Amino acid sequence: MAQKTYWILYLFFLNTTIELVNGEFRKLFEKGIRYERLSPINFTEISREYGYKSEEHTVITEDGYVLTLFRIPRGKNCHFTAQRTPVLIMHGLLLSSDSWIDSGPEAGLAYLISDDCYDLWAGNVRGNYYSRNHIRMNPDEDPEFWKFSLNEVGVYDLPAIIDYILDYTRSVKLNYIGYSQSGGSFVIMCSEKLGYCDKVRVAILLHPVAKMTNAKSQAFRAITEVYQILEPNLQNALELEALPRGGYVQKIVHDICQNDLIADKICRSILTVLDSYNPGSVSVSTIRTLTGHFPGGTSVRVMAWFNQVLNKKEFQNFDYGPLMNMKIYGSKQPSIYNCNATTAPIVIIHGKNDNIVSKKDVEWLKNQLPNVLEVVYVKNPLWNHFDVPYSQHTREMIYPKISEDLFKYSGNGVEL
Incomplete structure (x- = not known):
């Protein structure tokens, strides 16, 4: 049954990608199928419904990308003076x-x-969908907008966001929480941007991506492989955008998953095929909600980069092929990230049932980083990759450790 579900999912994404190449996504965009029509409220409006006051901020990177940043300066249930050390939390792929x-x-x-x-x-x-803008380029028309991999996230996005938060709050440092690809982009930032690790008191990496050769998810391998094969031949802007919110895949998934029975059976099975089985961890209500936001879009090159790291023994930059690598990196092989430059204190939290980021690859990363304080494995043996943002048991399973380290490295309201 699991094998059958995998092939259904594989063919579904393969068909979708072929449609992308044939220009079907362009037709959908021309018809006006966009994420705003699917879910008109954003982070601030959603949080407001639960009584949380939040703010929307705009950050412009050194290379001109316009990023959206949300802030909850004080939680609804906070009855004390807010900690002076701000906390930045960054999302995963798509x-x-x-x-x-x-x-x-x-x-x-x-x-x-x-x-x-x-x-x-x-x-x-x-x-x-929150950061689909640029000071000069139009993401619907300019292919150059989409010619980025995770390297640019680490080199441009994270430094711009960190600088903005520190300037806005007048803080000396912040605490960082990076999930999945945002664990990897943090290491990239420390490797490529001198001094930025020094702006972080502690980095809590949740199921961090780096070397991924031991990933067990065949569905994730198949999806990224399709993009790796197609990436060199895609030309126009909409072809170079992968799995956008409001696109064909997201709209279908969102529509079918609004039925409780389908959400519990079919949509939960899709999450299981992509990752692993943890019954009851993600509620039906959360599945219905998350499909309004997932997949949320990225570049085809990011998807292709993930396929590369699934098959490489090093944590490295994007591989353009020998000729282009020589032009960009000065060698036939892409540059390897200097994990040893990640000098900020690191805490890694991981689940043993993660089929996307394996325990072996987490242990490899731990051995590359010079200042890992602790690697904590979630006590639930079925805790998987998607449980981090979506499980209804987050408060019990991972938040106590997160809270402990945030308190320890927040100086109790006093800058250290």
């Missing part, structure tokens, strides 16, 4: 800041952290 509130105020990490009186900032990287 997600957005909405992933931290989709599971509701009892489980969403944005709510839990702000309720503990932290100044919570939820970022969005280039290419998702």
